Amino acid sequence: MISAGCILVAFDYDDRKQMLWNKFLDRxxxxxxxxxxxxxxxxxxxxxxxxxxAYFEFSGYLEGLEKIGFHDLDQxxxxxxxxxxxxxxxxxxxxxxxxxxxxxxxxxxxxxEPVIWDSKPxxxxxxxxxxxxxKVAIDVFDKTLREVLLDFDTPLVIxxxxxxxxxxxxxxxxFSGYSLSGDLxxxxxxxxxxxxxxTEHRLGRVLDNxxxxxxxxxxxxxxxxxxxRLLSFRRRFKSRFRS
Numbered sequence: 055m056i057s058a059g060c061i062l063v064a065f066d067y068d069d070r071k072q073m074l075w076n077k078f079l080d081r082x083x084x085x086x087x088x089x090x091x092x093x094x095x096x097x098x099x100x101x102x103x104x105x106x107x108a109y110f111e112f113s114g115y116l117e118g119l120e121k122i123g124f125h126d127l128d129q130x131x132x133x134x135x136x137x138x139x140x141x142x143x144x145x146x147x148x149x150x151x152x153x154x155x156x157x158x159x160x161x162x163x164x165x166x167e168p169v170i171w172d173s174k175p176x177x178x179x180x181x182x183x184x185x186x187x188x189k190v191a192i193d194v195f196d197k198t199l200r201e202v203l204l205d206f207d208t209p210l211v212i213x214x215x216x217x218x219x220x221x222x223x224x225x226x227x228x229f230s231g232y233s234l235s236g237d238l239x240x241x242x243x244x245x246x247x248x249x250x251x252x253t254e255h256r257l258g259r260v261l262d263n264x265x266x267x268x269x270x271x272x273x274x275x276x277x278x279x280x281x282x283r284l285l286s287f288r289r290r291f292k293s294r295f296r297s
Contacts, residue, residue, distance in 0.1 A: 058084070063115060082150040092117055118132065160191050169212065
């Protein structure tokens with residue numbers, strides 16, 4: 055029998071998020087897994103473990119792995135709380151419930167960014183969610199993320215096109231770009247987002263090179279992905295035109 059764990063990293067894990075998380079766990083049939091919630095907010099929370107927020111969701115993932123005691127687990131699901139705001143939560147719960155990985159590896163919601171890095175397209179797993187299938191995959195993810203975070207404060211330099219792409223993404227727009235660009239109202243917030251983008255891209259490149267990355271696939275996943283993109287468009291529209 056597979057021994058499973060489930061980690062949620064949130065900022066301000068309040069009653070609403072707790073309710074949504076419990077509903078997701080029930081619907082996805084993950085409620086019997088070993089569960090850890092990391093709250094990265096600045097106050098103590100009796101509903102969750104205190105996160106350092108040192109590297110935002112990424113440090114939360116590592117702290118969640120430590121808290122959950124991953125060495126005796128065969129499978130770990132990792133989420134951050136954008137699950138509740140940016141994604142088709144119920145559809146993802148149904149997909150996760152029915153997903154039966156056929157091979158060990160690191161599964162997730164894949165992207166191919168419009169970036170060429172060392173003559174290869176940049177393939178990543180969106181950092182809101184990972185499924186670590188198998189003990190080797192769990193160890194590789196933990197080790198790789200720790201190594202990638204050593205460069206968290208160092209800007210990722212590929213070429214001028216990458217810099218332009220990142221700036222265009224952060225500027226937002228109705229049809230493309232960061233869907234919450236309107237919330238980047240300070241230099242500090244913009245720098246935080248740049249560091250998180252660079253970390254997501256570094257992590258994706260290392261996992262791709264390790265051949266441990268396994269993108270979700272199939273018509274159900276593709277349909278959910280389309281719905282997520284429509285939700286992203288709606289956020290961009292509201293962010294662009296709100297007063």
